[in-house]
Amino acid sequence: MANKEPVNPSHATFDLFVQAKTCQEVKKHFTELCRQLQLDPKDYSNFYTKLKESLNYWKAKAVWTKLDKRASQDVYEQGKACAQNKCLVLGAGPCGLRTAIELSLLGAQVVVLEKREEFTRNNVLHLWPFTIYDIRELGAKKFYGKFCSGSLDHISIRQLQLILLKVCLILGVEVHTGVEYKGLIEPSVEKGWMAKLEPPSHPAAAFQFDVFISAGGGRFVPEGFKHKGLRGQLAIGITANFVNRNTAAEIQVPEISGVARIYNQKFFQDLLNETDIDLENIVYYKDDTHYFVMTAKRKSLLKRGVIKQDYSDADQLLAPANVDHAALYLYAHDAAYFSTGGQLPDLQFALNPAGQRDVAMFDFTCMHRAEHASLVRERRGKKLLIALVGDCLMEPFWPLGTGIARGFMASFDTAWTVRSWGMGVQHMTVIAERESMYQLLSQTTTENTSKKYPLYSIDPKTRYQRINLSAIHTRQVKKPFIKAEGKSDTMSGFNELLRWCQNSTRGYDNVNIKDFSQSWKSGLALCALIHHFKPHLIDISSLDEANRVHNNQLAFSVINKELGIPPVMSPSSQIDKLSMVVYLTQIKDAVTLPPK
Ligand code: FAD
Structure with missing residues (x-):
């Protein structure tokens, strides 16, 4: 029979779910699938098992095989390690979702809050080999066939979010979009820790939790955490996305996987001579769009009129009023055209969610990171573990693509911390261990982390070559990290x-x-x-x-x-x-x- 389309409606819905290309589409098909199979997604501890039992479809089985393999790792204790824990995750960026997956495999009830309704970021993330392995092992290829084809070592932010969202839903994670976290509500006699949300009547506002993961990206940190900035040399990043029509000619154009000035002096000199554009580095990746990220020199931005007036202070220099957007578009266009040897002749800007040309300039002069990765709060005898993951823990430098690599490392480390928390390890030890791991994060590279990717798990020993979980002593974290009732930080x-x-x-x-x-x-x-x-x-x-x-x-x-x-x-x-x-x-x- 030539027709391979599934006849079973739930099989067809599963296909739509797998292929869905927007966050709302994913959620819609998932809801429909649950309705057809008469499954309650709120039954988080049994949901995945029941889904597997009810959906006897070869395409789904290929996904189960992947997820079962991950779930069989000893660290999860057969999904019992955190069976008593309730986790709220703020932010459905890649790191929030990746952490949610791990917490769910540990057996916790997991609720994710995302203020946006849609995943819209075209920008492309560089992937280190371990992240490629990791995402592939979560079934990425089933959800996004292009993943890891050829020499692909990158993915657009929104495609990665879509893959992780699908995995989350399959595993019984509750993901709410269009709801904003506004702060913590301290426990009362009857109730535990809860979150203040916008809209306040949102059902997730009733969720009581003992673990709060903050993955809000950027410089967002919840109360109790501090960010510090490490000021370096002026570094101005420009990202630009152009429409990818996937024509044969476009497919031919080679990508540029991070050319730095020191490695190709001639290229950068020619670029300067011909266009007055002076760059430290440039990356070109092909994904849903043609994506370019470059670090531009101040002088050339001034010369080309992108920056109107020179200031020594980076904030003043890059203030919106001091940027000429038309000149910025032209700068990005010319850099993209030159660096691809004119082989992308019809460079038309893709649009961002605001309907404007998707070009942006970012200041990487002062890189931020959180002083601590976790803390415990206690009120009325109810303890709450709070941990940061992703960009809000440590800001990445995009041209070097550290965002997802260090972001996922921190997701795994945090999951390990929650595991200890769930298994009743003394909370000071939990935090001391988390801080010990955090010390290594900013130094991780592809060279100094283990190459045995199949052995990677949330256990830090499987990933870091040199890890000492007691590098920070419990007595060092005793007071700074434990915020108990009526006690001050010493x-x-x-x-x-x-x-x-x-x-x-x-x-x-x-x-x-x-x-x-x-x-x-x-x-x-x-x-x-x-x-x-x-x-x-x-x-x-x-x-x-x-x-x-x-x-x-x-x-x-x-x-x-x-x-x-x-x-x-x-x-x-x-x-x-x-x-x-x-x-x-x-x-x-x-x-x-x-x-x-
Ligand atoms: P994010 O991906 O930023 O996700 C955080 C999520 O939390 C967001 O979806 C946000 O809507 C949500 N959120 C925040 N506050 C709240 C709240 N109060 N309530 C509910 N939800 C909330 N990296 C690169 O390598 N190359 C790039 O070109 C690049 N471009 C970027 C462009 C933009 C505009 C941004 C924001 C980031 C970019 N990054 C880029 C960084 C990259 O996206 C991150 O390193 C990566 O996505 C991992 O980040 P994350 O999950 O920690 O945070």
């Missing part, structure tokens, strides 16, 4: 470490430790610390305070060689407070604790 764990450092370096010239950042800048404090415990390892009198890089280099290499503790930063980099705390804690343990 820093007893940090103070104890600070006092130890001060006592150990008392009397050394030019060493005056007052904090975990500036006091360590010259490298003398670190050298003095080593000298105090192991005088034979360092000739302290030979050091010059002004020679910062040398002093730090020396200290790092002695500590690495003699104590086996690898450096957490480069000798010339800015000192990151929490990394320094981890480093010093390790040193303190090595010189004061008896050998294991």
